Amino acid sequence: MAIQWFPGHMTRARRQIQEKLKLIDIVIELLDARVPLSSRNPMIDEILQDKPRIIVLNKADLADPQVTEQWVNYFAEEGVSAFPIDASSGHKVGDILPKAKFTLADKIQRQINKGINPRAIRALIVGIPNVGKSTLINKMAGKNIAVTGDKPGVTKGQQWIKVGTEMELLDTPGILWPKFEDQQVGYRLAVVGSIKEEIIHLDDIAFYAIRYMAKYYLNNLQERFGIEYVPEDLENPNEVVKIMEEIGRKRGCIVSGGRVDLDKTSILFLRELRAGKLGRISFERPADQGAF
Numbered sequence: 648m649a650i651q652w653f654p655g656h657m658t659r660a661r662r663q664i665q666e667k668l669k670l671i672d673i674v675i676e677l678l679d680a681r682v683p684l685s686s687r688n689p690m691i692d693e694i695l696q697d698k699p700r701i702i703v704l705n706k707a708d709l710a711d712p713q714v715t716e717q718w719v720n721y722f723a724e725e726g727v728s729a730f731p732i733d734a735s736s737g738h739k740v741g742d743i744l745p746k747a748k749f750t751l752a753d754k755i756q757r758q759i760n761k762g763i764n765p766r767a768i769r770a771l772i773v774g775i776p777n778v779g780k781s782t783l784i785n786k787m788a789g790k791n792i793a794v795t796g797d798k799p800g801v802t803k804g805q806q807w808i809k810v811g812t813e814m815e816l817l818d819t820p821g822i823l824w825p826k827f828e829d830q831q832v833g834y835r836l837a838v839v840g841s842i843k844e845e846i847i848h849l850d851d852i853a854f855y856a857i858r859y860m861a862k863y864y865l866n867n868l869q870e871r872f873g874i875e876y877v878p879e880d881l882e883n884p885n886e887v888v889k890i891m892e893e894i895g896r897k898r899g900c901i902v903s904g905g906r907v908d909l910d911k912t913s914i915l916f917l918r919e920l921r922a923g924k925l926g927r928i929s930f931e932r933p934a935d936q937g938a939f
């Protein structure tokens with residue numbers, strides 16, 4: 648996965664999605680449940696116009712269930728039906744069809760009133776790279792027909808995948824770009840592993856994640872790493888570094904002279920975090936917009 652988004656790519660991606668919109672009844676907008684707004688395309692409303700849509704919060708297995716609930720309410724207040732799934736295990740993937748039917752209920756009823764037999768709902772999955780589009784397509788298809796990973800610019804012939812008898816899915820998802828002009832968003836996407844690590848230094852990604860966790864999930868840090876230090880002022884970078892150093896010491900990431908190797912600590916910490924070993928953690932919540 649190595650997509651560089653330049654203005655030309657964005658224009659092309661947008662045009663490709665808008666071409667596909669003509670073919671479909673509903674958009675399934677896939678977001679990362681741990682960072683829903685950061686994993687959202689900044690121009691999504693403009694791109695989709697008034698096409699009906701549902702929001703699917705993927706990787707909910709890794710997200711804090713209480714925070715996910717807050718996001719479901721947040722999107723409900725915006726008038727969009729949002730719900731959590733876990734595309735890799737398939738958990739709650741079965742909710743997609745009933746939610747789509749509910750969202751399109753008026754249209755379906757109008758067809759019935761006109762004496763038209765409603766055909767299968769045609770849907771398109773859209774989302775930024777790594778959010779789980781291919782995994783979800785595979786899961787909904789019931790067999791491995793979509794290749795996992797992104798291949799921008801490679802357009803196969805458009806095919807419909809049957810999802811039972813009531814839904815058809817376009818086999819190639821719409822790939823969107825994230826909001827990377829916002830540094831905060833960049834960090835959040837990097838923490839969940841959706842931005843290449845060459846772009847933001849590993850130490851900075853781990854620093855960001857540890858500071859967020861020290862604020863909201865100190866217990867998880869204490870349980871996993873047995874850290875004892877309790878920070879008082881997370882605006883003070885030294886306090887966050889102290890936690891990082893404690894994690895490093897507990898994991899034996901020491902270089903000569905007894906200094907903690909922060910690079911090694913960061914790699915180790917992020918690996919465990921992304922594998923879900925630190926528990927179910929969300930890195931964005933509706934109430935902390937603008938905060939770190």
Ligand code: GDP
Nearest residue numbers: 706733734735776777778779780781782795796
């Ligand atoms: P795409 O780029 O949007 O098509 O994303 P992929 O389907 O290739 O998925 C990116 C990565 O996320 C892969 O390693 C998947 O196994 C993983 N993934 C996808 N869905 C889930 C999920 O619900 N939970 C977890 N834990 N991992 C997931």
